[in-house]
Each structure stands twice: as C-alpha cells, then as structure tokens.
Amino acid sequence: MRIQFYDSTKFSSFYVLLAFVFVCNNNSHLLLFLCPPRLSLSLSLSLSFSLSLSQILVSSVLESALAIWSLRMDAKSAVDLMESSSEVHFSGFHMDGFEQRKASIEQPTTSETDMYNQPFVIGVAGGAASGKTSVCDMIIQQLHDQRVVLVNQDSFYNNLSEEELTRVHDYNFDHPDAFDTEQLLLVMDKLKCGEAVDIPKYDFKSYKSDVLRRVNPSDVIILEGILVFHDPRVRELMNMKIFVDTDADVRLARRIRRDTAEKGRDIGAVLDQYSKFVKPAFDDFILPTKKYADIIIPRGGDNHVAIDLIVQHIRTKLGQHDLCKIYPNLYVIQSTFQIRGMHTLIRDAQTTKHDFVFYSDRLIRLVVEHGLGHLPFTEKQVVTPTGSVYTGVDFCKRLCGVSVIRSGESMENALRACCKGIKIGKILIHREGDNGQQLIYEKVPNDISDRHVLLLDPILGTGNSAVQAISLLIRKGVPESNIIFLNLISAPKGVHVVCKSFPRIKIVTSEIEIGLNEDFRVIPGMGEFGDRYFGTDDDDEQVVVPAQ
Incomplete structure (x- = not known):
C-alpha cells in the first residue's frame, strides 16, 4: 500500500x-x-x-x-x-x-460564499520615511503563524518616459498622479478573490518596472504607501486603516539616509526634492488622509505597545467569520455544541412543531440576551446583604422592541421574558417576489425616537424587508446607532445589503448561512420560519392587516 x-x-x-x-x-x-x-x-x-x-x-x-x-x-x-x-x-x-x-444536493446559485471568503486587508499610510515599512515588518513577524503578503504602493509608480527621464529631478513622485492606481486596484481585487498576481518591482535608478514578482493569496494583505488612503476606491478595500505619524525632522533625516544609500542620490538633490515636492505633497495630499485612519501610531516602529494591540486585534478578526472581518457592526454569538445541536433540530424537516417551537425559543432567548449586551450601561454601586459594596452596571431604561410581522412575532416572548413590561411595536411588509416589498402596516411607540430599538426578524435573507423596516424607524426619528437587529440566521447577501446601507446599526445573529438559491430562499436555512413556528400552511397564508 x-x-x-x-x-x-x-x-x-x-x-x-x-x-x-x-x-x-x-x-x-x-x-x-x-x-x-x-x-x-x-x-x-x-x-x-x-x-x-x-x-x-x-x-x-x-x-x-x-x-x-x-x-x-x-x-x-x-x-x-x-x-x-x-x-x-x-x-x-x-x-x-x-x-x-x-x-x-441543492447548491446556492449566488456567489456570496466566494464574495465574502476574503482576506483581512490592512492599509498603512503616512509620510515618506515615517516608519511604515518597519510597522509592517513588525506586524508580519508577530503574525508568523498566518499567511501575510505585503503590497507596496511604490511598486505601482508610472514608468517615466524618455522626456521625463531628462528632467527626473523635476518629477513629483509624491503626487497622486505619479501612481498607476488602476493597476493597483486590479491587483488588490485579484488578491481578495484568492488569485495569484504578478506585481511590478519599481527600480528607482532606472525609473522603470521591468521586473515582476509573483504574489500568492494570503490570509492577511498589508497595503503600504504614502497615498493609499487618498483614493476612496482603495480605501474601500481595507478592513483596517493605520496612519504612522512621525515628526517631520525625523522623517527628513531618515529620507536623507535612505535615498543616499538605496537610491544613489546626493544629499543636495534629496534636500531640494524635499522642499520642492515632498513637504508640499505631505501637507496637501498625505496629512489630510489622516482623518480616515482607524488607528494612528505615533513614532512608527518604536511604538511596540501600539503594534502589539494591533496584532491582537488582527488575531481576533482572523478568528471570526469572514463577514465579521468586513463589518465590525455584525456580531455572531459564539457557537457551541449546544447551539449547533439546537440548530440541527430546528433545521431538520422532520422535526415536530412542538420541538421546533421549543428549540427555536431557546435559541431566540440566547440571541436576545446577546443583543441586550450591546445596549449602553451606566456604572452602579449596590450594598450586598453582607454589607459589602458591589460595583456593577445599571440597565438601559429607554428600550422597545419592533417585530416584523409575522415571523418576528415569534421573538416577542423571549424579549418580554428578558425585559419586563417592554413596549413592542409591529411592522408588516407584504412580500411580492424578491424586489416587490410593500409596507402596509406599522404601529410603534410614539416616543420611539427617544428609545433604543431591538428590531426582531428571525431570518435575514435578501435584506430588502430589513432595509425597509430600518428606513421606517429612521424616518420615525430613531438614530441609526440606536437600532439593534436580532435574527437567528443571516444570509451573506442580506448582511451586505443592511450593513452597507446602515453602517452604524448592529446585527446580532446566531449563524451565517451559505447563501441564497434561485428562489431567494436561504440555504441551507430552515424553511418558512413563520409557517413552522405558528403551524400554518404556506398555501393557506393570507395577509391580514391588524386593526388600527
């Protein structure tokens, strides 16, 4: 053998x-x-x-x-x-x-699984010689157990023409037009799709990029360069944006040492280029992009504490579902064998109505409890029966729920069990195919604009109904950041639609699905949740408008 x-x-x-x-x-x-x-x-x-x-x-x-x-x-x-x-x-x-x-075996017809099985992209920007490369090297060293690839924006400088070579000292390498951004976008798109790419290697002595290097797809992609935050199309590719902030005199000293040693330039030419192009470009193009950064690192590679915190955050993201890496407002409750077992039961087509309701209620209760954990709390001290002081937190007072009729009503009992006396509103959206959504009923608390809202709908599919329900709440005056959307399962397309449309709301779910089939049903899913929970037949279903 x-x-x-x-x-x-x-x-x-x-x-x-x-x-x-x-x-x-x-x-x-x-x-x-x-x-x-x-x-x-x-x-x-x-x-x-x-x-x-x-x-x-x-x-x-x-x-x-x-x-x-x-x-x-x-x-x-x-x-x-x-x-x-x-x-x-x-x-x-x-x-x-x-x-x-x-x-x-029924397979999803959409490509959400491929779309969202993407690497974690980190953008590192900052002035020339600010320590960007040192920061990237330290991150790569600490992520030694992950596949990491470094893409340098310098590789995408435009080749200089013969005329430009004759006056190379007057060429501004720190201007956005000096880079081939379209080629950079093409390379990044291929890497995010899991394809190997050939990246040019720019020669600063000949000002050409005749040599290519092969780069394979990785778990983490670090895009480093002075102007990687300048183009919004490039920024949208990033899951984390880091700006390395270093004093101007330190950057100048490093630039003199680097350009004379690595690029064969004399000190006079370096100083002339700095005053003529580098300093103005930093003030006009680089420094304004600092506002887009998620993290600002003072002192560059010398700031070991900041780099350690960044690496810890990256490790946390790599351990999450791919969608959680893309959308920080998406929360998937930690999966255990108990949760997987309950999912197995409610997804089984042979499960009886009694068991389906019982285990659905258990899962819904877990999702509701997890969602309540994302509400704001205030610190509170109490005296225990032993006379000791315990420092804890006080719950958010202004809270209400809104269920999307009919399936969302299955989540109301769990919410009432967790929040005694909570007000619950209702929204009815009539579905006619995938795109034909019609809002035909809504009844919410009059002071809903002053409350945090838990939006209840057990299944997030295409996201169209969710977008309409959230839009209604916002029109009622509810701040986007005050909405927490609770559901049992979510399709990647629905997550994408909701998070892109409302980036400040929070989505709490128990599992991310594979995708949608050609009928826009969630796969693998659990069927028509409302019919199974309430024991009704899909053919006999009628849209009933509650009395005003």
Whole structure:
C-alpha cells in the first residue's frame, strides 16, 4: 500500500477522510484518519489481496470520502486527480454517480460564499520615511503563524518616459498622479478573490518596472504607501486603516539616509526634492488622509505597545467569520455544541412543531440576551446583604422592541421574558417576489425616537424587508446607532445589503448561512420560519392587516 501527499490549495477549506486496510494475522483491519485543512492528498493504492469484505468496506469508505471531494470540486477535477496516480484505483468506482449525487444536493446559485471568503486587508499610510515599512515588518513577524503578503504602493509608480527621464529631478513622485492606481486596484481585487498576481518591482535608478514578482493569496494583505488612503476606491478595500505619524525632522533625516544609500542620490538633490515636492505633497495630499485612519501610531516602529494591540486585534478578526472581518457592526454569538445541536433540530424537516417551537425559543432567548449586551450601561454601586459594596452596571431604561410581522412575532416572548413590561411595536411588509416589498402596516411607540430599538426578524435573507423596516424607524426619528437587529440566521447577501446601507446599526445573529438559491430562499436555512413556528400552511397564508 502506498499513500502519496501533495501540497495543494484545492482542498484547503475542509477535512478529508482517509481510509486504508491492512492485514495482520489473517485479519483485515480498517483504519480511518481525518486529515486537517490545507492538506490535500492523492491516493494511490495497490491491493494485493482478493476481493473480500474488507476490500468492499474500504471501497465504500473511499467512495464516501471522494463524494465529499466531488462536492467541493467538479467531477473532471476529481477524475484528473485520480488519473494522476500511477497505481491501481478503487475497484468498481465511477465518477458518474458523483455528478448525479452532486446535482441532487441543492447548491446556492449566488456567489456570496466566494464574495465574502476574503482576506483581512490592512492599509498603512503616512509620510515618506515615517516608519511604515518597519510597522509592517513588525506586524508580519508577530503574525508568523498566518499567511501575510505585503503590497507596496511604490511598486505601482508610472514608468517615466524618455522626456521625463531628462528632467527626473523635476518629477513629483509624491503626487497622486505619479501612481498607476488602476493597476493597483486590479491587483488588490485579484488578491481578495484568492488569485495569484504578478506585481511590478519599481527600480528607482532606472525609473522603470521591468521586473515582476509573483504574489500568492494570503490570509492577511498589508497595503503600504504614502497615498493609499487618498483614493476612496482603495480605501474601500481595507478592513483596517493605520496612519504612522512621525515628526517631520525625523522623517527628513531618515529620507536623507535612505535615498543616499538605496537610491544613489546626493544629499543636495534629496534636500531640494524635499522642499520642492515632498513637504508640499505631505501637507496637501498625505496629512489630510489622516482623518480616515482607524488607528494612528505615533513614532512608527518604536511604538511596540501600539503594534502589539494591533496584532491582537488582527488575531481576533482572523478568528471570526469572514463577514465579521468586513463589518465590525455584525456580531455572531459564539457557537457551541449546544447551539449547533439546537440548530440541527430546528433545521431538520422532520422535526415536530412542538420541538421546533421549543428549540427555536431557546435559541431566540440566547440571541436576545446577546443583543441586550450591546445596549449602553451606566456604572452602579449596590450594598450586598453582607454589607459589602458591589460595583456593577445599571440597565438601559429607554428600550422597545419592533417585530416584523409575522415571523418576528415569534421573538416577542423571549424579549418580554428578558425585559419586563417592554413596549413592542409591529411592522408588516407584504412580500411580492424578491424586489416587490410593500409596507402596509406599522404601529410603534410614539416616543420611539427617544428609545433604543431591538428590531426582531428571525431570518435575514435578501435584506430588502430589513432595509425597509430600518428606513421606517429612521424616518420615525430613531438614530441609526440606536437600532439593534436580532435574527437567528443571516444570509451573506442580506448582511451586505443592511450593513452597507446602515453602517452604524448592529446585527446580532446566531449563524451565517451559505447563501441564497434561485428562489431567494436561504440555504441551507430552515424553511418558512413563520409557517413552522405558528403551524400554518404556506398555501393557506393570507395577509391580514391588524386593526388600527
């Protein structure tokens, strides 16, 4: 028996079942192993014993394992993988069955999973010689267990023409027009989509970029340059923006040392360029972008405390769902086996109505409790029965709930159990297909503009109904930051629509789904939540407008 392992990225996001048989003392033994992510394999087995029960077993197990492969890659790729092996393959195994099996499983027709399976992008800006590269190097060193790639904006300088080369000392390298921003955007888009790219390497002696270097996709992308915050299209690609702030005299001293040693310039030319181009460009283009930074680091690479905090934050983000990296206002409650078990029950089509309601209520209660944790609190001291002083917090007083009829009403009991006497409003949006949303009823507290609002809807699908409900609350005077949207499951498209439209609201959910199918239903989902919870049939459903 021989097992060959190949390093590949085709199997980087799931576990692979490995099985083989060995014979000891005339007894056949079946061994199963679970290979970790990013370890792909090609099996080449040569079985010397005749057809037996054990051989049938191993063929069955390997067939199941390859069925898992075929769901993550097309049948042709799986066939190519098997044909690359030089030994005997599994007896009686055919890929035709896998194509039928793959087709029988409903797959999302949208590309949200690919769209949001993106790396964490960090932008690092600041004046020339401010210490940006040192900060990037320190971040990369501390993230040694993550794949990190550094993209330097200097690589995207425009090649100088023959005429410009004759007066290179009059060329402003610190102006936004000196960079090929379109090429930078193209490279970043490919890296975010998981594609390898060729990045030019700019030569500051010939002022050309004739050499290319290959860069592979990574978990973290650091984009560093003096003007990476200048173009809004580039800023939108970033999940974290860092501005390195260093005194002007320190930057000038570093620039003189660097340009004379690395770029072959004399001190006089460096000083002349600094006063003519560098200093004015910093004041006009670089310093104004400081306002876009999420983090400002004084003293650059010498500020070890700031860099440690940044690395800790990056590690936290890398441990989150990809959507949480993109949208800091999205909160997914921590998954446990208990939560996964309840999700398994309510997603099962065979679950009875009684069990569906029971376990849905348990999950809803967890989501509501988690959402309440994002409300503002004030510090409060109380005296315990032992006479000791305990310092705690006092709950937010001005609070109300708003449920989106009908499914949202299933979350009201959990909210009332957590918040005694809470006021709850209602919104009814009639759905006619994916885009035909019609608001036909709303009843909310008169003083809702002075309250924090918990918006209740168990499923976030396309996001169209949610956007309409949130828009209504904002028209009623509710500040966007005072809205917390609670749901059980969320589709990536809905998260994208809501968070892009209302970046200051908070979304609290228990799980992020794969996507939507061609009928705009959440996949894998749990069916029509309202029908299953209230025990009604979808065909008999009628839109009923509550009495005013």
